Amino acid sequence: xxxxxxxxxxxSVQEGDSAVIKCTYSDSASNYFPWxxxxxxxxxxxxxxxxxxxxxxxxxxxxxxxxxxxxHFSLHITExxxxxxxxxxxxxxxxxxxxxxxxxxxxxxxxxxxx
Amino acid sequence: ETGVTQSPTHLIKTRGQQVxxxxxxxxxxxxxxWYQQALGQGPQFIFQYYREEENGRGNFPPRFSGLQFPNxxxxxxxxxxxxxxxxxxxxxxxxxxxxxxxxxFGPGTRLLVL
Numbered sequence: 445x446x447x448x449x450x451x452x453x454x455x456s457v458q459e460g461d462s463a464v465i466k467c468t469y470s471d472s473a474s475n476y477f478p479w480x481x482x483x484x485x486x487x488x489x490x491x492x493x494x495x496x497x498x499x500x501x502x503x504x505x506x507x508x509x510x511x512x513x514x515x516h517f518s519l520h521i522t523e524x525x526x527x528x529x530x531x532x533x534x535x536x537x538x539x540x541x542x543x544x545x546x547x548x549x550x551x552x553x554x555x556x557x558x559x
Numbered sequence: 560e561t562g563v564t565q566s567p568t569h570l571i572k573t574r575g576q577q578v579x580x581x582x583x584x585x586x587x588x589x590x591x592x593w594y595q596q597a598l599g600q601g602p603q604f605i606f607q608y609y610r611e612e613e614n615g616r617g618n619f620p621p622r623f624s625g626l627q628f629p630n631x632x633x634x635x636x637x638x639x640x641x642x643x644x645x646x647x648x649x650x651x652x653x654x655x656x657x658x659x660x661x662x663x664f665g666p667g668t669r670l671l672v673l
Contacts, residue, residue, distance in 0.1 A: 487649065487665060488649070545655070545662075547604060548604070549602050552600070
């Protein structure tokens with residue numbers, strides 16, 4: 445069935461260093477890949493997304509890459525700051541089809557930024 | 560913050576009871592999806608409503624049901640509550656189009672079943 449695997453489950457980096465989170469999806473029909481950040485007790489917030497016709501997208505300190513052939517996508521955060529500490533979820537969906545565009549989430553990565 | 564709101568914020572019920580959770584979608588959105596997020600896990604898709612009809616369902620039993628109203632707001636109903644139903648329930652609204660369907664989440668309702 446549809447599945448998204450996410451690694452690592454926990455990640456601790458020194459403030460100012462980079463953080464990388466990797467995901468793999470199983471459904472080759474997936475065409476839209478959002479990333480959500482969830483702080484403790486709060487809603488998941490969309491931080492960046494990428495469509496299947498794009499290989500890379502960047503927004504300030506955050507970038508996402510997609511390899512459709514390998515069905516891999518990754519989140520890169522540069523110059524990490526304390527406020528980047530949160531749980532990050534990758535996700536995959538088939539947007540625009542007649543069936544429901546349900547989001548399949550990864551299991552999450554708890555990112556901690558050490559001062 | 561998104562324009563998606565949910566009520567109530569917290570709820571305590573006992574086993575066997577029924578619960579109704581509510582979601583108001585962001586202005587301009589026509590699709591509402593519901594997710595269950597257990598502690599320490601990623602959200603799991605329950606179902607989606609589009610044009611007032613259920614349009615896709617995850618691996619949840621029929622005691623999980625819903626509605627979407629003409630103003631695109633939505634309800635999630637859970638009957639015969641079980642202890643394992645304790646979770647954060649999130650709704651997400653979106654506008655369906657061909658290329659992408661970004662879903663924006665509400666703050667969630669935290670349900671505790673005793």
